[in-house]
Amino acid sequence: MTTLTTSSDKTAKPVDWSKWIRFALLVMAGGTIYKLANIKDAFYVPMQESMGLSHTEIGTLLSVNSIVATALFVVGGFLADRFSTRILIPLGLVGSGALGLFLSTFPGFNVLLLVFALLAVCSDCLVWPALLKSIRQLGGSKEQGRLFGLLEGGRGVVDTAVAFSALGIFVLLGSGTGGFRGAIAFYAIIDIAVGVLLFIFLRTAPAGAAVEEKKKKAGLAxxxxxxxxxxxxxxxxxxxxxxxxxxxxxxxxxxxxxxxxxxxxxxxxxxxxxxxxxxxxxxxxxxxxxxxxxxxxxxxxxxxxxxxxxxxxxxxxxxxxxxxxxxxxxxxxxxxxxxxxxxxxxxxxxxxxxxxxxxxxxxxxxxxxxxxxxxxxxxxxxxxxxxxxxxxxxxxxxxxxxxxxxxxxxxxxxxxxxxxxxxxxxxxx
Structure with a gap:
């Protein structure tokens, strides 16, 4: 654990830099994981033109994603208590990235329905409940408001930076089908990269072997x-x-x-x-x-x-x-x-x-x-x-x-x- 204290204040609580590195990576995960499912936010018209989708078809994709997400939130919470968040969050991010790379090939509408359903599995089942649990574990009771507030604000920063970067790639590659394909691939690669970094740096808060054994036995209870x-x-x-x-x-x-x-x-x-x-x-x-x-x-x-x-x-x-x-x-x-x-x-x-x-x-x-x-x-x-x-x-x-x-x-x-x-x-x- 890397810590730092100042010479002028020997009683100051040391800064846990590893904690804030993990927090920053979790913020990056929260700011990138929904980009592919919400690609219409910045690329609604390219979705129509490059994928040949109507307004109704785009709405159907979003509805399928929302329904699957809602159905799996509880399952995701259950998984977050049964398995290491260090495994779940990277798995969801890498899975989302892989789906994004496939999405950049512009599959047909029926396949897109499956892709958007699986994006919900990756984001709302594997990542989001586990991410919220990881944020809670990073600090004590007096830090919860600050940590969750910084999570939301940090997601806004990441959200903005990633969206404008993808938009820049779209323009750089000609603002057409190639540009849209490049923007999707950029979102996908960002997800995979953040997932790998989290697997390396994220650690589950120590809870002791007894707690881990309790998790294994508790099951649906x-x-x-x-x-x-x-x-x-x-x-x-x-x-x-x-x-x-x-x-x-x-x-x-x-x-x-x-x-x-x-x-x-x-x-x-x-x-x-x-x-x-x-x-x-x-x-x-x-x-x-x-x-x-x-x-x-x-x-x-x-x-x-x-x-x-x-x-x-x-x-x-x-x-x-x-x-x-x-x-x-x-x-x-x-x-x-x-x-x-x-x-x-x-x-x-x-x-x-x-x-x-x-x-x-x-x-x-x-x-x-x-x-x-x-x-x-x-x-x-x-x-x-x-x-x-x-x-x-x-x-x-x-x-x-x-x-x-x-x-x-x-x-x-x-x-x-x-x-x-x-x-x-x-x-x-």
């Missing part, structure tokens, strides 16, 4: 043991409430475009700031607030939900005309920033409420199953509201729905805060 914990369901529903509000951020771009007449150039700049810049800022800000100010993620999330209410009020009161473009941009970005601070720390309560570390992988799998469920229906609900209510009225209804969800989320977070307080008192007794 771990899932039942985790599912019986009421505090796990509170964490899961808190994540659910944050995520269902997060899904609403998608509609700020068409809102500013169609209601406020935002120019195309500004729409692009706004999109980069809203989806990447605020993710980079929000996670670390949320982590620092949780660890240094609120001393608990559940307490901060409760307040953050309530802070969204006056922001929505501001959106509703703004005149729906081009003269209010700048204020509308500022208010929507403020809403997004608050949501990203919550996203950065919404896994930290796992430690606060006393989820046993021995079943934390299974617990994360169950929480992912519940917490990320809005991705399967929220966009359809918000879209239906907008289709049924054209113009500013539809967006205002969506914003009112978001306000109602935020209020409900604050109530769930309040219940979570009470449980966390009791768990802390019990641990101190």
């Amino acid at each position: 771990e899932i039942w043991q985790a599912a019986k914990l009421p505090q796990l369901w509170l964490v899961s529903f808190t994540v659910f409430m944050v995520y269902v509000v997060y899904c609403g951020l998608t509609y700020f771009i068409p809102y500013l475009t169609y209601v406020y007449g935002l120019p195309v150039a500004l729409v692009g700049a706004y999109g980069i700031i809203n989806q990447y810049g605020l993710k980079i800022l929000g996670g670390p800000i949320g982590g620092v607030l949780v660890d240094k100010v609120f001393k608990g993620a559940s307490r901060y999330i409760r307040l953050a939900f309530l802070l969204l209410l006056p922001v929505v009020a501001g959106l509703l009161l703004l005149p729906a005309n081009p003269g209010s473009q700048v204020p509308a941009m500022i208010v929507t970005l403020l809403f997004s920033l608050i949501v990203f601070t919550m996203r950065g720390v919404f896994w930290a309560p796992m430690d606060e409420v006393g989820i046993p570390e021995g079943i934390s992988g299974t617990a994360f799998g169950i929480a992912c199953l519940v917490g990320y469920a809005p991705g399967m229906f929220a966009f359809m609900v918000y879209g239906a509201i907008l289709d049924a209510n054209p113009g500013a009225a539809g967006y205002h209804i969506v914003f009112l729905v978001l306000a109602g969800l935020a209020l409900l989320g604050s109530l769930v977070a309040t219940a979570l805060t009470k449980v966390a307080r009791k768990a802390k008192a019990a641990a101190a007794a």
Whole structure:
């Protein structure tokens, strides 16, 4: 273990550089593993032109990926508790990379369905629950908010860098079929490289032979043991409430475009700031607030939900005309920033409420199953509201729905805060 202390402070806690190297690699894994499954984010039109796909076919691929992912979250958590995360995470990354190299050959639609299903296996079953467990193991109870906040912010940095690098390769190779093939291959090679590095440097937190033997004997009982914990369901529903509000951020771009007449150039700049810049800022800000100010993620999330209410009020009161473009941009970005601070720390309560570390992988799998469920229906609900209510009225209804969800989320977070307080008192007794 590499450590460092300063001569002026002999009592300072040594810096564990190996820990932060592992953390950086986990952040890289989290920022790259979903790139191939979400390749439409930067290359929607090339997917259509080079692979001969319609809008419906692309939507079907994404739906298959989401359904398989949701079905396998719990399985992934179970695997994270049964097997070494040092094996699972690299296996998922290398598997995803191999699928990406095959994807660059542009197989037919029926084969693509299988590829996108297997990408979900690699990312949401093998990597994500194991990655969350590994992040939790890197620090003690006083570091959870910071670590998960830095994870989200770091993923934003990696996400941005990798996406723009792939875009650069696409342009360099002619912005056509060859460029798209090169961009896919780049994503694939990055996944494989990060997987190999993690296999070399990642170490499972020492838990002792007794714990490892318990894992081997426990089997499916771990899932039942985790599912019986009421505090796990509170964490899961808190994540659910944050995520269902997060899904609403998608509609700020068409809102500013169609209601406020935002120019195309500004729409692009706004999109980069809203989806990447605020993710980079929000996670670390949320982590620092949780660890240094609120001393608990559940307490901060409760307040953050309530802070969204006056922001929505501001959106509703703004005149729906081009003269209010700048204020509308500022208010929507403020809403997004608050949501990203919550996203950065919404896994930290796992430690606060006393989820046993021995079943934390299974617990994360169950929480992912519940917490990320809005991705399967929220966009359809918000879209239906907008289709049924054209113009500013539809967006205002969506914003009112978001306000109602935020209020409900604050109530769930309040219940979570009470449980966390009791768990802390019990641990101190």
